[in-house]
Amino acid sequence: MTIRVGVLGSRGRMGSEVCRVVGEADDLELVATVDEGDDIASLSDADAQVVVDFTHPSSVADNVRFLVEHGIHGVVGTSGMTTEVLDDLRTRLDGAAGLGVMVVPNFGIGAVLMMRFAAQAARFYDSVEIVELHHPNKADAPSGTATRTAQLIGEARSAAGLGPGPDATTHDPDHARGATVDGVHVHAVRMAGLVAHQEVLLGSAGETLTIRHDSFDRASFMPGVLLAVRSVVSRPGLTIGLESVLDLD
Ligand SMILES: NC(=O)C1=CN([C@@H]2O[C@H](COP(=O)(O)OP(=O)(O)OC[C@H]3O[C@@H](n4cnc5c(N)ncnc54)[C@H](OP(=O)(O)O)[C@@H]3O)[C@@H](O)[C@H]2O)C=CC1
Numbered sequence: 001m002t003i004r005v006g007v008l009g010s011r012g013r014m015g016s017e018v019c020r021v022v023g024e025a026d027d028l029e030l031v032a033t034v035d036e037g038d039d040i041a042s043l044s045d046a047d048a049q050v051v052v053d054f055t056h057p058s059s060v061a062d063n064v065r066f067l068v069e070h071g072i073h074g075v076v077g078t079s080g081m082t083t084e085v086l087d088d089l090r091t092r093l094d095g096a097a098g099l100g101v102m103v104v105p106n107f108g109i110g111a112v113l114m115m116r117f118a119a120q121a122a123r124f125y126d127s128v129e130i131v132e133l134h135h136p137n138k139a140d141a142p143s144g145t146a147t148r149t150a151q152l153i154g155e156a157r158s159a160a161g162l163g164p165g166p167d168a169t170t171h172d173p174d175h176a177r178g179a180t181v182d183g184v185h186v187h188a189v190r191m192a193g194l195v196a197h198q199e200v201l202l203g204s205a206g207e208t209l210t211i212r213h214d215s216f217d218r219a220s221f222m223p224g225v226l227l228a229v230r231s232v233v234s235r236p237g238l239t240i241g242l243e244s245v246l247d248l249d
């Protein structure tokens with residue numbers, strides 16, 4: 001059975017790639033494309049079954065609400081879905097039998113593994129910090145991937161009974177120590193020439209471990225996007241990340 005797919009943010013860096021790979025897939029049909037200024041109703045008018053969102057952190061929550069209200073499955077790559085928005089979405093999906101939304105902080109298979117490895121390593125180290133590095137056109141900081149990684153590390157550290165890492169800083173008027181997400185320092189670099197990269201640095205007496213992932217091309221995200229599009233139709237409710245469809249859970 002062919003899945004009817006719509007794309008939100010279709011003229012953007014990610015959305016345009018998604019349109020291309022969906023168009024090339026034998027089991028998917030691109031039925032609607034929407035970008036800034038277009039009417040979102042064209043997604044429901046075209047009877048899209050699954051819509052992929054790569055828009056902007058300021059619009060993604062409203063977009064997903066539209067999808068749920070119209071009985072359309074969602075695959076969300078856009079960053080900036082807060083805990084409050086996710087909780088609200090979970091509640092809405094509870095009342096929408098059979099409908100699924102996947103919110104995926106990073107579709108790169110290597111990035112999913114990096115997050116998993118970082119969470120596994122977290123309990124063995126006193127210190128952990130994240131450095132995320134992106135192209136300079138990125139709107140938000142820290143990245144969705146870094147935020148998710150920090151949450152997973154924070155959960156692993158609390159489950160292991162670990163408190164904050166050692167840090168004698170008492171004076172940091174310009175926030176040189178970066179943002180703090182779930183107790184983990186996150187540093188954001190924006191630089192011409194980059195696409196999407198992240199290092200997780202872990203340290204204890206006499207050693208460090210660095211886990212690094214690099215997306216050099218947006219092609220790296222496409223297998224994960226296609227996997228989510230094909231999976232979401234049989235995954236009711238809210239799914240966060242690709243881990244469960246990759247059998248990592
Ligand atoms: N999960 C993942 O693996 C990945 C996630 N991302 C995330 O995806 C998002 C998009 O990234 P990227 O493609 O680089 O960004 P772009 O700015 O290149 O693309 C976003 C597109 O969406 C359009 N847009 C903005 N608001 C709306 C709206 N309300 N309805 C329809 N279209 C809209 C923009 O139009 P205009 O330019 O006119 O505003 C633009 O064409 C970001 O949040 C980014 O972090 C990116 C890569 C991978």
Ligand SMILES: O=C(O)C1=N[C@H](C(=O)O)C[C@H](O)C1
Pocket residue numbers: 079105106107134135138139142143144145146195196197
């Ligand atoms: O804006 C990007 O480019 C990316 N955004 C996502 C994020 O915020 O983590 C995923 C990836 O890092 C690329």
